[in-house]
Amino acid sequence: MLAAAWRYRHFIWASIVRDVRARFAGSKLGLVWSILHPLAQAAIYTLILAEVLGARVPGIDDRTAYPVYLMAGLAAWGLFSEILTRSVSIFLDYSNALKKIAFPRISLPLIVCGGAIFNHVLLLLAVGGLFVLLGHPLTIAWAIIPVGIILISAFAIGLGLILGTLNVFERDVAQLVGVVLQLWFWLTPIAYFLESVPAQFLPLMQANPMTPLVQLYQGAMLYGRFPTNAEFAIASAIATLVLIVALFVFRRASADLVDAL
Incomplete structure (x- = not known):
């Protein structure tokens, strides 16, 4: 499957570009909306939790620390949720193409992942500039963020592949994912x-597979530190395991995928 995806890399890249353009077609602000939405969400949470409820980062006497912590977590979560949400319905959304055009089916979640990462990078550039304006300079620890992007994307695309495949055979899966x-x-x-x-x-929070991935972002952006070997090993193991299981499940079910559509 991966070899087939590589052979169709130009098709995947062209589809990512077309997908990004189509999402903001006719909009005057275009890609700016992909930045404004998460920033607006962060501003609302900051206003309610920090200003109204007085939330502060433990051990840091700085009013800007909590917005930085919050935006770091929301950025990581936004990448994960966008890839997962779109991957769950991707095979249904492209059902006509799957029935009429011969191309590797693994290309579809890769197209979703590519578009999400593009939006995410734009957001990180805007967030980085905002941090500087808040008096929170960027540190060398930001160098770990690309690794975080890879791990979050691998975990999200793996989970999305499993649930997206199940959603073809049982359409309630997409509705359940939104609630979960x-x-x-x-x-x-x-x-x-x-x-x-x-x-x-x-223990429940620590068992959450998104906890180490979100903390990787928060550690780099707020505390200026790299993850420990244990934190990095846990995040890598989770992402790798879920992706391997997803490829196995998808390979077994792909033969019946088009018939079920």
Whole structure:
């Protein structure tokens, strides 16, 4: 499957460009909307949690620290949720193309992933500039962010492949994913800190596969530190394992995929 995807790399790249253009066709601001939406969400959370409820980063006496922590977590979560949400319905969205055109089916989640990463990079550039304006300079630890992008994308595309394949045979999967994602967001330390979680719920938060991936972003952007070997090993193992399982499931089900559509 990967060899076939490589042979069709020009088709995948052209499809990514077309997908990005189509999403903002007719819009005067175009790609700017992909930056404004997450920034607006971060601003709302900051206003409610930091200004109204007085949320502060433990151990840091800086009013700008919490917005930085929040935007770092939202950036990581946004990449994950966009790839996962679109991957779940990708085979249904492209059902006509799958029936009429011969191309590797693995190309579709790769196209979704490419478009999401493009939007994510634009957001990171805007966030980096905003951090500088807030008096929070960028550090060398930002160099780990591309690795974080790869790990989050691998985890999201793996999970999306599994659920997207299931969604072809059972259409309620997409609806369930939307509900689960809302709960999953609040089970991930994005708007709060692990230090503030009651002891009885801490194992649940630590078992969350998105926790180490989000903390990789937060550690680099706020604390200016690289992940420890243990943190990096856990994040890498989760992403790799889910992706391998997804490719196995997809390979087994791909023969019946078009018939089910």
